[in-house]
Amino acid sequence: MLSAEKNERLTRVGPGTPMGELLRRYWWPVATHDMATRIPVKRRLLGEDLVLYRDGSGTVGLLAEQCPHRRAALWLGCTEEEGLRCGYHGWRFDADGRCLEQPGEPADSTFKDRIRATAYPVQELGGLVFAYLGPLPAPELPRYDLFVWEDAWRDIGHAELPCNFVQIMENSVDPYHVEWLHGRYGNFLREIGGKAAPLPVVSKKHVKVAFEVFEHGILKRRVLEGHTEEDEDWKVGHPLVFPHMLRVGAAGLATFQIRVPIDDENTWHVWYQTYRPEGGAPAQETIPTYEVPLFDERGEYLRDYVDGQDIVAWITQGRISDRTKEHLGRSDLGVILLRKLYAEQMDAVARGEDPLCTYREPHDVIDLPMEKDKFGSAMAFRQLWTRESSVRYSPIKEEVLQLFGDPVPTW
Incomplete structure (x- = not known):
């Protein structure tokens, strides 16, 4: 347990808090590519209210929500060829926060030259818009492999979850939950729902697990019943990318689960999928995006698939899990290690140091480790993923199966 x-x-995660100061040293997805349009939209990140827009020249801007003139919201505004014009009195700002125009002020006034809106750096990569809210100079935006592969298809699912991001991240270093939440409980739901066969690949017992801190975060390894340390689940493993992502996948299919803190009690969860068959995928015209639903037609949380079970486990811990009342065991060594790593990196930032996974030099790609034969079979993993993960809601899920030539699963 932890003290209060x-x-x-x-x-x-707000400004001035130890965790907030740590997280502001990283680039965060703040939107999918199709959210950045000529129509300004509200976004919220790390407890800060923001406005995202794309002006007529194609430049993407991210400003603090309130106009520095009379504090009206800048999403009540219109985009121009350059910049965003406040809808209240017409003051216009560019993506760097400079005030370009102040209607109503004298023509020879220099007042606008002394006014700035709070602006944050943004970059587009792989179908996402990334923002940096920390001290300048900003580090390099990490070009992780899934974001930059040129011969892959992609889709992006997302949902807003009413809980703190840490309890989602802790799930990423808790392998034992797979055989129980997705295995026993998931198969129980299949049984009472009239589905004949249990899911085979999530029901295997964990014989051995291990965690190690490495250059990208925490590497997770496991040996499942019937497997050995020669299998890739142990020899290769897969990473929790510090401070906010889980990498999951198998040959040809790889996913980032990105946990973006909206504020202390809410998280924007992004499922970033890539599909890369042997020899590469044909060109993709656009990256489809979709919302992952939380509720069924009766208003109850969806639990009949793997990601839905995870979501309910995270949310039912409360908006912020009360860790003063928990009781950790030996099976929770990964959770303990993650909390220790967060504490160490908060301390590093307090000392004025760059935290783990901060990149100051330009780079082409950052390759991350990942198993090819997940759970002993890449095809079985792909079949599971396109039916039992958030991909079930993707508009291209059938095309993905055709891309790999995989048979439709019978379970």
């Missing part, structure tokens, strides 16, 4: 003070330190 340590739990506060772990979960509060």
